[in-house]
Structure formats: structure tokens, C-alpha cells
Amino acid sequence: MSKIFKGTIAALSAATILAGGASAQSLSGDLRIVSDMSNPAPRAVMEGLAADFGAMHPDLNVELEIVDREAWKTQIRNALTANAPDVVNWYAATRMTPYVDAGLFMDISDLWEDPAMADLASTKGAMTLNGAQWGVPYTYYQWGVYYRKDIFEELGLSEPATWDEEIANCQVIVDSGRACYTIGSKYLWTAGGWFDYINSRTNGYDFHIQLANGEVEWTDDRVRETFANWRTLIDMGAFIEDHQAYSWQEALPFMVDGEAASYLMGNFAVAAMRDGGLTDEQLDFYQFPQINPDVAPAEDAPTDTFHIPSGAQNVEAAKAFLLYVTSPDVQSAINGGDALGQLPVNAAAAVSDDKFIQEGFEMLSNNASGGIMQFFDRDFPAEMASVGMEGLQEFMVFPDNLDDILERLEDTRQRVYQ
């Protein structure tokens, strides 16, 4: 698989050299890349990118170091401060703030003025902080409800479009002795996805972002309305029991074994579900249903990114690499079904013909007029996100504690956004 992929990349990069012209030839020295793409498929992609970029620039010595994805979330601080590499991976939106504020990411607004970047316009907002751009995206993926089509057919259900239909469906599923949704909230963030969706569908994208920016109180009635909607599901037994004891992977078997009918997740879960033995005939996807008809649907579509640290030695080569990664051909190749299996950030790139990627692309292009959320832990500042997700988990287990939870979150809000 990776052989075919490498072949494609090689062919593409040959084309890029021809198109890229003379400027590409002048790069020399070392280009040090630290990447967090440590899972098997992303790792192959990253290694392919580094090798091909090196082949394009014979005078350039590309050094690639791949760090465990989870470990990188804490290691990045050291990596950026001491002997910084030239290119690093990170995440879009508020998640960049600590590094931007500390002056550790380089302002690459000039790169965004390159005509080639015009096709990335849709992602520019997520890369912008304080009026400047601090990195480039390389992939993103949709969130939504992945469900067992065979169970839906057995119970005579169809994909719900509204909240009432969702609840009616769920009641049928619960009555059949299953849970509507599986979820593993041990590591908290999965509950953040539910909050993103219910809040943005209830109060709209703008309200959700105001909340993320600390402009609205957590004890606001509109927030309570979100939790009331969520509680409807909790009270009817929609979620699997004991979810606080499972990771998101440990919650997968409930769906594979048919004890739960669906999973609100990112598209990366599809690979795990297929590995678990579910076929494409059994699996399908629908957009999170509408709750308040007056608000346009907003979608979670987290974007993964490349950045240049301020301490980079070979800025010229780093910028060339960023342009290379975002170019249409490379974007088509690395996001293909046999590589990352996600959505390309370049509008001119081809979208894989995988049915879930196609559906996600269709949804994000035509039916996400409300806006694109990056995800709870990327839109909210670090401390608010960690206290918030803990509160969300507690709410899912003990919904009666809501008042106490909201007061705690409000206390945190007043401190964090000073």
C-alpha cells in the first residue's frame, strides 16, 4: 500500500518540480522536521513527504523525527524553546495561543500571500490569531454520527434530520434493548464533541464561539438549554452505561457487537470500526441533526497543521516545505483513502472516493453554513477546556449536579479570561 503511495508521490513531485520552476532548486543546508504523525498510516505519509521533498532538493538534507502523538502534546514546549527544529506539527485555532503569545511560532502571513495559498482560503480563519497567520493546515476531518445501518434497517429507522426524529429513533433503539450511542469518556474529550454539537445546534455557532472566548457566562440560560437538551438523551438511557471507565477505543466494541447503534466521532474512527469487522454495508454516517431550526448548522472539523518555530534555522526551506505540503497534488495524495483517509485542505485537490470522506466533504462544503468548529479542546483555552471537559463528563454521569458544575465552570471562566 505504502509502495503504491510512494510511487504516486514520486510521480507527483516530479510534476511539481517541473511546475515549480527554478526557485525550488536553490534550497540547501539542513531541514529539521519534528512530526507527531506517529500512527502507522500517518507515519508512512510523513516519511513519504520528507523523502520526496528531499529528492526534489538534492542539496537539502531533510532530517525527520517522529514523536508519539500524545507525548508531543507536552513535549512541544521543550522542542520549541531549546534548539528548535524548522518545521513542527500542531493544531489549529486557540490551541496555538500559548505558543503564539510566547513568540515561539513564526508569523508566516507573508507565505499566505503567495498566490498558491488562495485555494486554502477556507482554512485561513483557523490559522489566524491576532490578525496574523501562524501555520498551514495539511488535513482535516469531519465529525458526525456513525451508525449501524443494519440495526437501523432491522428496527425500520431512517437517518434523523431533526432533534425530534433523533429522539424518536433513540426511543426505538432503547426499547430494543440497545443503547443509542456508545461513548468512552475516560479521557474526557469525547464528551466535548457532544457539547460542541448540542450547543451549536441549540444556540448557534456565534454563541458557541462567544462561550469559547469567555464572553458568555456558563450559568447563562442558553447554556442551560443546551444541557437540558443533552439531558433528554441521558435520561432516556441513550448512552452506554459506565462510559467514564472506557477510552474511546474501549467503547468501540459496543458498536461492533451491536449493543449500541451509533457513535458521535471523528472520521478517524472509521478505520478502527472497519478493523473491528464492520463492513461498509453495516456502517453509515449522518450529520448531527438540527435542534433549533433558526440556527445554521456548524460542524466540528479539527484541522491538523504545520508550523515554523521562531527559532528555525532554515526558514527558506521550511516555507518551501509548507507550500509543498499544501499544494493540490500532494494534498490529493496524502489525504487519499490509502494514506491519511481524510479531507484535503486545498480546494483544488481531489477528494478520495471513500464513501465516508465523500459524505463528509459534501456535508462540510454544502451544509455547514453556520461555521467550522475546531473542537472543544482546541476552541477553548487550555484551562477552560480541561475544567470544562471534566464538568461535561460529570454531567453525563450525574446530571443532577448541573448547577454545581456550571458554577465551577463560571468560576474558572472568570479567572481564565482576565
Next chain:
Amino acid sequence: MATATTQNRSWYRRNEIAVTPWLFLLPGILFFAFYVIIPIFQSVWISFHEWDGLGEKTWVGTANYERLLGGDRKFETSFWNNLKWLVLYLLAIPMGLSISLFLNQTVRGIRLYKSLFFFPFVISQVVVGLVFSWFYLPNDGLFDVITGLVGIDIKGGVLGNPNTATYGIIAAGLWPQTAYCMILYLTGLNAVDPEQVEAARLDGAKGHKMLWYVIIPQLKPATFIAFVVTIIGALRSFDFIAVMTNGGPFGSTRVLSFYMFEESLSEFGFRMGYGAAIAVVLFFIMLIFIAYFLWSMYQDEKGVR
């Protein structure tokens, strides 16, 4: 003539006896100062600042301490959990003692049994934590199956229920700690004076009286060490929590060391100042025990002289 030779000898020669021990100690002192003493003062210094670990520090005086001690519920939970750990972890000492008494006999294959009992201490705490978290899994876990047989259903599983999670982790921690105490007592039992046991037996001591008045007093050094390592182990109970619950559910299993890590170094932790304040408070709690140990060691040394 004697004075002349003394003057001819170099300074080092003259002070050899006094200086040499310090020369040997110097590398150790340097490392200890560099990696232990100086960081302690640095932590105290950082705790008076607000700092994200990346940018500039801002002096905030005692604000971190005011927030910490003025009703931070996470801190209170962590503190009480630390106390639970301290008290319950000490169970490792009597448990270790009873296992060592049980194993202190000469039967065929006893070395094998001893190594098997010692095994949990050898494997990594992370592995022990993982094994126990599977053991506690709701529905499929062995523990849940057993409690299910006697009709007890713990909602959310042991680790998913805020009322039981901390005890579940402590129980996991007790397993290797008991093994450690056992090995300390086993070596201690080797040093028990057989003549005293013989004499006590002639005087009619047996069973509990023999244990309480003859054996245990002779095991005092082992008990002391077991006490020290258990207290320190309880205060450092970080690995188990990180592996088994990650502080959850909803922060109910945090202890001070984990809270400190979470605030300053974890994925969402950018509050070095606040984390340092927690570290300082934890340091003072530990200092109470350290002072007690030093004092009692000093008393022992005096007794020997």
C-alpha cells in the same frame, strides 16, 4: 626540626585528614545541590509568579497560595485523597509482616514461593496499574464478576465510581508495596536472635505473645524502613493514578502530586506558578515526615553511642 618539616609540607598535606572526606563528598554534594536543593528554592520562587512555562513570569505575590488554600476544591479533594493514601497504604506493613512470617520456614521450594510473592514489586507500577484496571472493568472485569455473584453492583465499575475509585487504586498500590515490606521483614527475620526465641519459649511464651514481645521488637529496624518507604510511596502515588484513572472520574482520584502535574505539565497545563505552589505545599507536608524520620534516626544514633 619538626616545625620546619611541617612548614615545608604543602597546604593539602597539612589538612589532608580534614579535606579528603569533603573531596570525596564534593561530586555528590554538587549533584544534590544542583538537582535537589536549588530546584526546591526555584519552585518556591516560581510559586509567587504567574507563568505559562514559555513566556515572561509575572509576579503575583501570594495569590497562588490564596487561591490554593482559600477553597480550591480540586486541592481539597487531592489533600483528602493524600490522607487516605497515607493511612491505607500503611496496611502494607502488617500485611507484609504476616506474609513474611508465613514464608519464613524451610520447606521444599520456598525460594520459589518467596520470589512469586516478591514478583509484583519487580514489575513496573504502570503494568500493575493496567492489570488492575482490567481487573476492575465494569461487566467484563473479574472483580465485577465476583461482586456480581454476591449481588453487589458498583455503578460505573470500581474506577468509574467517584466513591470507590481512590480505594480501588490504593488496593492496586498495596499489592507491590506489601511485597516490598515482606522482603524487608524476611531479611529482618533472618537477624532474629534464635537464643532469645529459645529463652522465651522456655519461659512459656508462644503464639501472639511470642510475636508481640519477642519477635516484633527485634524487627524494629525493618519496621522503621518499611514505614519510611511506605509513607514516601503513598505521597508519590502518581503512576497508579495516571495509568488507572488519569485523575478521574471528574477529578475524584487526584492527589497533590498528580494535581501538580496536571496544572503545570500536562496537555492542558500551562500554570507553572500554581503547580509550583502545590509542589511547595506537598513539600511541607513531606517535610513533617522527613523531620520525624531524621529526628528518630538521630535518637537511635545517640542511643548507640
